[in-house]
Amino acid sequence: MKKTLLSLSLLAVTSVSNAAVVNLGLVDSSCNFNGTDKGLVSFNGGTYLNCELPTSIIEGNNTVILAKESADTLDPIVWTLPGIVVVGNGNTQNADPSTVDKTVLQIEAGAQIAGAVDSASALIISRGAQINAQGTANDPVVFSSLDNNMTGSGEWGGLILAGFGESNACPSGAIAGGQMGDTCTMEGVASAAYFGAGHLSAPNAMSSGTLNYVVVAEGGHVISDGNEINGLTLYAVSSSTTINNIHVQGNADDGVEFFGGNVGISNMWMACNEDDSVDWDLGFQGFLSNVNIKQNDGAGYGLELASNPDNANALPRSKGTVANMSIDFVGSTAPAASGIPFDLKQGTDGVFSNVVIGAGYNSPVKCMRTDSAVTGGSHWSVIEYGCDATHSGPTAWNLPASNSSATGFTASTFWAAAPSCQ
Numbered sequence: 001m002k003k004t005l006l007s008l009s010l011l012a013v014t015s016v017s018n019a020a021v022v023n024l025g026l027v028d029s030s031c032n033f034n035g036t037d038k039g040l041v042s043f044n045g046g047t048y049l050n051c052e053l054p055t056s057i058i059e060g061n062n063t064v065i066l067a068k069e070s071a072d073t074l075d076p077i078v079w080t081l082p083g084i085v086v087v088g089n090g091n092t093q094n095a096d097p098s099t100v101d102k103t104v105l106q107i108e109a110g111a112q113i114a115g116a117v118d119s120a121s122a123l124i125i126s127r128g129a130q131i132n133a134q135g136t137a138n139d140p141v142v143f144s145s146l147d148n149n150m151t152g153s154g155e156w157g158g159l160i161l162a163g164f165g166e167s168n169a170c171p172s173g174a175i176a177g178g179q180m181g182d183t184c185t186m187e188g189v190a191s192a193a194y195f196g197a198g199h200l201s202a203p204n205a206m207s208s209g210t211l212n213y214v215v216v217a218e219g220g221h222v223i224s225d226g227n228e229i230n231g232l233t234l235y236a237v238s239s240s241t242t243i244n245n246i247h248v249q250g251n252a253d254d255g256v257e258f259f260g261g262n263v264g265i266s267n268m269w270m271a272c273n274e275d276d277s278v279d280w281d282l283g284f285q286g287f288l289s290n291v292n293i294k295q296n297d298g299a300g301y302g303l304e305l306a307s308n309p310d311n312a313n314a315l316p317r318s319k320g321t322v323a324n325m326s327i328d329f330v331g332s333t334a335p336a337a338s339g340i341p342f343d344l345k346q347g348t349d350g351v352f353s354n355v356v357i358g359a360g361y362n363s364p365v366k367c368m369r370t371d372s373a374v375t376g377g378s379h380w381s382v383i384e385y386g387c388d389a390t391h392s393g394p395t396a397w398n399l400p401a402s403n404s405s406a407t408g409f410t411a412s413t414f415w416a417a418a419p420s421c422q
Contacts, residue, residue, distance in 0.1 A: 036051065079113045119157070139213075149419075158251070163238050166283055168314035182199035196236040212242070234261060239286065244265070273296075277303065285316060288322045295327070317349055322352045351379045367388060
């Protein structure tokens with residue numbers, strides 16, 4: 001079937017400058033010509049049309065829409081990931097920002113995207129491409145596994161965005177500086193997939209798109225220690241990308257991890273993730289605002305923050321900003337030493353304000369662990385806690401006195417279907 005070009009006057013397309021809305025030219029009209037019809041499937045308490053996406057989506061400067069339902073049969077659709085699905089071609093080594101594919105994947109409010117259960121399936125938005133997933137509080141875009149509940153963990157991979165931003169593992173200007181060039185590759189992906197601006201004279205601020213009212217649940221594929229797919233992974237993503245209202249639930253690895261870049265996230269709920277809820281490294285310079293974290297039994301640190309595992313003095317140094325955060329432990333047993341609120345290491349810096357550490361972390365639990373390479377020490381303001389502020393680790397990054405005027409961020413998640421921690 002020939003690809004269909006749809007007039008922009010007939011479709012509501014938000015915040016995209018691409019030339020046209022197209023379909024992928026696949027044969028099944030039931031899947032709006034964007035997927036392969038795998039029949040009806042029982043999913044999340046209902047019956048959905050299973051539309052399997054191709055593993056590569058490259059459409060030039062055009063936009064592809066994943067709708068909530070079939071225009072042909074009117075059945076609700078679950079868009080399934082048969083494995084690693086890559087949008088664009090910026091994952092290839094030495095991709096050029098001026099010529100890279102700039103496909104936009106637009107996902108309608110209420111659309112469901114699911115990875116095959118017990119798989120390393122993931123959706124990768126490669127350098128130059130964009131995702132435009134704009135749900136609503138009552139109708140979020142939901143990424144999960146292809147089963148009948150939202151209570152699993154590690155059942156699929158996750159959502160990955162990559163940009164041409166800065167990373168201290170392969171900094172821009174690297175060729176002139178005698179470095180290795182475009183050598184930063186993603187974790188958890190079998191074939192090499194590149195990110196960052198190591199082959200460019202300067203980082204490029206191209207947007208990776210928009211995420212708003214998006215849920216990522218049941219993900220986290222662990223290949224080996226240090227080689228995982230997180231719930232939401234952001235590789236050298238720039239601040240021109242917009243990310244608001246994100247809920248990551250029950251991930252087997254980290255809830256969200258930043259590898260460099262300077263993107264920010266506002267309004268984020270991290271619930272019941274099995275490793276760290278927030279992880280940054282490789283020169284992250286962005287911000288987190290309005291953060292609610294609930295850690296469960298066996299989980300890792302609330303926030304594991306690093307700069308570079310191989311060179312604590314690598315530039316740019318990680319220095320993220322965290323404002324308005326509530327973090328608590330909701331498990332039935334006391335958290336282990338590897339599950340305390342903060343772990344700061346490998347040269348990171350950071351700025352933290354209006355933070356409430358909940359009673360689940362009360363003393364004798366330590367508030368924080370630091371290593372000898374951590375910089376700074378005076379970047380905390382208005383923090384309330386009952387944990388033991390005599391940190392674990394060799395660096396004196398002591399907390400100020402507990403301040404009861406801290407309010408944190410206690411708003412309930414927008415995701416009405418969020419399960420409780422198991």
